[in-house]
Amino acid sequence: MAKETATYIHGHHESVLRSHTWRTAENSAAYLLPSLRADHKVLDVGCGPGTITADLAAIVVEGHVTAVDHAEGILSKAAEHAEGRGIENIGFEVADVHDLRFEDDAFDVVHAHQVLQHVGNPVQALREMKRVTKPGGVVAVRDSDYAAFIWYPESKGLSEWLDLYERVARGNGGEPDAGRRLKSWALEAGFEEEQIEATSATWTFSTPEERDWWGGLWAERSLHSSFAEQAEGSGHATREELEAIARAWRNWGERADAWLMIPHGQLLCRV
Numbered sequence: 001m002a003k004e005t006a007t008y009i010h011g012h013h014e015s016v017l018r019s020h021t022w023r024t025a026e027n028s029a030a031y032l033l034p035s036l037r038a039d040h041k042v043l044d045v046g047c048g049p050g051t052i053t054a055d056l057a058a059i060v061v062e063g064h065v066t067a068v069d070h071a072e073g074i075l076s077k078a079a080e081h082a083e084g085r086g087i088e089n090i091g092f093e094v095a096d097v098h099d100l101r102f103e104d105d106a107f108d109v110v111h112a113h114q115v116l117q118h119v120g121n122p123v124q125a126l127r128e129m130k131r132v133t134k135p136g137g138v139v140a141v142r143d144s145d146y147a148a149f150i151w152y153p154e155s156k157g158l159s160e161w162l163d164l165y166e167r168v169a170r171g172n173g174g175e176p177d178a179g180r181r182l183k184s185w186a187l188e189a190g191f192e193e194e195q196i197e198a199t200s201a202t203w204t205f206s207t208p209e210e211r212d213w214w215g216g217l218w219a220e221r222s223l224h225s226s227f228a229e230q231a232e233g234s235g236h237a238t239r240e241e242l243e244a245i246a247r248a249w250r251n252w253g254e255r256a257d258a259w260l261m262i263p264h265g266q267l268l269c270r271v
């Protein structure tokens with residue numbers, strides 16, 4: 001099967017991983033937890049640095065988690081994280097979600113967190129996730145929806161950041177407003193409406209620590225991560241514009257009244 005192409009916008013710069021390694025099963029996969037059993041075989045697609053993956057493995061203590069990502073480098077970081085926590089029921093492999101190379105009906109649960117927004121063909125990705133899930137199992141996907149982010153106070157720099165992010169993400173072949181589209185993609189991938197439970201959840205950042213962390217890491221991501229390189233390299237932004245965006249994130253983080261809400265669409269699709 002042909003590999004679909006999309007360039008992963010974030011890359012794995014330290015400022016990106018500072019955000020992704022904050023994630024836990026509790027703050028990022030709560031909708032899935034009631035469906036997990038201790039003996040389940042789980043596939044975590046696009047596992048990144050693997051903090052959610054390790055939490056899932058700690059839940060399926062008598063089962064196993066296979067963690068895949070198309071970027072080989074990040075898998076060693078994920079493996080180190082699991083090892084550091086003494087978690088042994090995880091295996092790591094390079095794989096592309098469009099062409100999973102596992103047998104049909106191989107897993108009880110197939111999970112992807114913040115992955116479908118980055119892939120060239122999310123419908124094909126969901127077809128593959130469905131194919132490798134056992135009858136009676138579940139495909140679980142969750143993605144944010146950038147156009148629905150809400151922040152206070154209003155900020156020209158943050159509005160420019162959002163506009164730039166959406167242009168770069170779409171230029172890369174992704175869909176940054178994925179949260180609202182997940183159900184439509186699942187239907188197109190062959191799930192019946194009765195099989196799909198579509199919900200939403202949010203992250204909110206407002207305390208001094210949260211603002212310092214999020215504002216600081218996005219200031220750095222706007223200057224030093226793959227996003228910055230792609231924005232400048234593709235002609236979507238100048239260095240000066242990126243510097244203005246970084247300042248806007250820092251200014252946001254310094255205000256006691258600042259608040260940010262990130263919404264996610266999430267699906268449990270019963271196979």
Ligand SMILES: C[S@@+](CC[C@H](N)C(=O)[O-])C[C@H]1O[C@@H](n2cnc3c(N)ncnc32)[C@H](O)[C@@H]1O
Pocket residue numbers: 008010020021023028045046047048049050051052068069070071074095096097098112113114115118119120
């Ligand atoms: C935003 S990160 C999410 C990582 C992790 N699931 C989490 O939430 O912490 C997206 C991950 O998907 C991976 N990815 C992107 N496109 C992929 C593809 N076509 N197949 C497999 N993995 C992919 C990236 O390398 C990256 O590690």
